[in-house]
Structure formats: C-alpha cells, structure tokens
Amino acid sequence: MTNVYSLDGIVVFGILFICTCAYLKKVPRLNSWLLSEKKGVWGVFYKAAVIGTRLHHAVAITCLTMALYLVSLK
Numbered sequence: 712m713t714n715v716y717s718l719d720g721i722v723v724f725g726i727l728f729i730c731t732c733a734y735l736k737k738v739p740r741l742n743s744w745l746l747s748e749k750k751g752v753w754g755v756f757y758k759a760a761v762i763g764t765r766l767h768h769a770v771a772i773t774c775l776t777m778a779l780y781l782v783s784l785k
Contacts, residue, residue, distance in 0.1 A: 719780065726774050732756050733763025733770075 735741045735756075746757045763770055 719777070719785070722773075723777055723781070726770065726777060729759045729763040729770055730774065732759035733767070736760040736764060 732746070736746055745753070746760055748754050749757050
C-alpha cells in the first residue's frame with residue numbers, strides 16, 4: 712500500500728509556497744493586492760511572505776537540503 716501524501720512532499724510544497732510568497736512581496740502591484748490582508752485566509756500569504764523574507768537564510772538552506780535529498784536519496 713502506498714501513501715498518498717508523504718512528508719517530503721508536504722515539506723517541498725511548504726518551501727515552494729514560502730518562496731513564492733516572498734517573491735511576490737517584492738512585486739509592488741501584487742504586494743498591495745495579494746499581501747494586504749494580515750488576518751484570515753488571505754493572511755496566510757502575508758505570513759508566508761514574512762517568513763520567507765525574515766528567515767531567508769534558513770529557507771535557502773532547507774531548499775538546498777530538500778533538493779539534494781530528492782535528487783540523491785529518492
């Protein structure tokens with residue numbers, strides 16, 4: 712029996728989501744449209760962008776670690 716969801720897939724999705732939101736924060740039009748709300752469902756985008764900008768070194772190291780894991784071990 713195979714698992715539909717795996718931990719490494721969830722981690723990759725989370726890292727890509729954080730990186731995408733941090734990138735969109737740098738675009739002025741998208742920043743005012745997508746990241747203006749700080750609460751609720753749309754606040755998840757804002758919080759991911761804040762995590763991506765404040766912890767950019769940790770996110771980059773995690774991204775490289777997951778890339779090496781997926782290429783070599785998986």
